Amino acid sequence: MFQTTRRRLALWYTTVTAVLLLLFATGVYLYVRSTLIERIDDTLKHVVEVVERSLVIQSTEASVILYQVNVEASFRDNSDTVEDDHIDLEWFDADGKLLWSTLSEPLDIPLHPNHAGKTVELGANQFLRQVTERVQFRRQVLGYLRVSHPWFEVTKPIRQLIFELGLGTLAMILSTAAIGWLLSGLAMKPVRDSYQYLKQFTADASHELRNPIAMIQTNVQVALADPDLELPLQRQQLKVVERLTQRLGRLVNDLLFLARSDSGMLQLEWQTVPLDALLMEVIEEQQLVAAHKGIALSLHIVGTPSGNTANVPALSEDVFTLQGDWNQLTRLFTNLVSNAVQYTTASTDKPGEASVQVKLQQMEHPSNIKVRNRQSLLQVQVQDTGIGIA
Template sequence: MFQATRRRLAIWYTAVTAVLLLLFASGVYLYVRSTLIERIDDTLNHVVEIVERSLVIEPVNSDVDQFRINVEASFRNNADTVEDDHIDLEWFSPTGELLWSTLSEPLNIPIHANRTGETVRVIKGEKGTWGDSGLLLRQITQRVQMGRQVLGYLRVSHPWFEVTKPSRQFMLDLAIGIWLMVLSVAASGWFLSGKAMEPVGESYQRLKQFTADASHELRSPIALIQTNVQVALADLEWRETQTTTSLNYRQQLKVVERLTQRLGKLVNDLLFLARQDSGISKDVFSPCPLDALLMEVVEEQQLLATEKEITLTLDLVDPPASETSPELLENWFTLLGKWDELVRLFTNLISNALQYTPPGGRVNVELAHLEGNNRVSRIRYTTSQLQIKVSDTGVGIPAEALPRLFDRFYRVDPARSHSAGNTAKDNTTGSGLGLAIAQAIVEHHQGQIQVESTLGKGTTFFVTLPITLEY
């Protein structure tokens, strides 16, 4: 499918470029051809002007009202000059009779005045000099007169091959150039269409993987719900015939309720990610005191930490002593964001840290205000930002799993949960979307999230969020 689309794109690129090149080449060819014709016409007109000034005009029989052209005196010095320029001259009497010519054979073309230039084809007989194909000439005919008396006609001819020869050569050069350009555009179009199809192919592969993973995740709870409902219905039919306790029936309903809640959470997570990807999520940002938000999240997670015998702490890095502005100190940990999304972000990170930390371990959350051009854990910042570090002393993450840690439905080896002292129940509740949702929330707030981990020693997540957003 993608190869066919790539071919179509390349063909379209090539076809459109070829049409544009043909239009451009046609315009250039017509311009060059018209320029050559104008130059020849200008040359012919210039020759006519020179010859007219060199004509020897004499009175006829001492009659001051009648004049004639002395042909011998007028044209004796013109033959050699015009021959060198490939220009032929013909002089005709007022009646159209050829009196003098530089041509070896008369052209037998009717005389008519034409100052703008015309192209004529001269065809001789079987024994003619030019053969059956004839000869193309560019001609200008000038009527010479004294007052109202017509003294004769001067016709100047120029071979048309002076236009056709360079025109054909130019057309050949254009054709070769266009062909090479079309081949280059075809190769470039194939390359560029491949580049254009790469993100489409990647998106398609991600969509296929996402669909497969989502189908797999949804299939399991749905199958369990169906099984438990069937068992509950069978138990209900059995109870109708015998007197028994409703304990088994309630257990089946509780399992169905728990699976339904899990399924609903999974659907909500998928819907959240779909909205983030499509950009339809409404960006209603408001000032959020991040210190108060983290206190609330840590307080909510404190019960789970106590149950697992894990020490959960929150550290707020105090502003520098040089900072004395009351307004700035009051909003030291305040940023523009969405409260619910930020709560979800840090709830995911802290609950993950608690899940993979064994009893007796420690989970620490640190909030700091960063300013200036500094580097903290490979994150460079040049404006005011808030950095949150969620670190634990848990089992850690293998190095080969770090690049895919934020992929959707990706889960590290389940043995990590067992090594952290979790129950099988904890293992089945994860869908592999928590960190993907965390990354989507961070990117929605124009921030960055990174992770550092050492297997067997612990993991630290770095979240850096700008205090003000850029639009």
């Protein structure tokens, strides 16, 4: 019982901590990822600003009103710088035609003007982070500048972060489980000790009460056996005392039985028990109480159910015997029969209808159950006309 409670406490403690750790790890992952993306976008925007300031703009030969960018003069000094930073530049004219690029091969990516930041896929798990800026001079669109940065600057540290967060979270969960198991054990120790004290007190009290009850019962029986005791009132009172002491003795025995069962001190005495003889004794003990309440208490012993002997061993003298503890089996069937008698009420209008029937019969062997040495299966039924077992 305490081990189950301890496991549940440790499991709940570990589960709650694991959920909090997972939420924390997810928050750290999202924060770091967004920070890396923002840092790359800031770098790309800064490159765009630098390149825009370095553009060489000149008028066309046809008109002084129209302007164009001198590509060679503008990007000649920028190619080496951006290569060191793993940044690629692309320059498109006003019609979207690629005029200059630091890439060895043109990208098969459509031009999207004025993209502040976008992640594009090249294929084969290759990604780029791009920023596209429209360049104008005196309200004339000169062209489009597209700046690209490889995505591995994000994926590489993110993968390392995921590995470290996963490893750290797993280590924390395992540590939390161990600590939770230890703390739950410490928390359950006072409860376990109190429960042990209670069981010990119950066992001691039950044991100490047995002697005075036995002495009272013995004295009452001696007094009842006295031939000089002739007053009906005194004899009746002594019988009441005897009945009460017997009931109190059964309660004390039950308390002692429960205390020993919980503490594991109960030792069963295995022996060959004739179940039919045991049930006869139980019925005999309860017969007076049942007769006093006007209840018909009977025992029926049946050899085979419905006359079917196909799967039933042949009857023998020990067909109703089994291996068990006589005292505990007696306690079991006494409780069943006494409950049936106690909660069955005889009707004054229809006397004789209140009954408690105990039936012992030999059962068939189910086909899906293998019985060693073809031993018989026994069934005990307790049927009553009352409200049932309380």
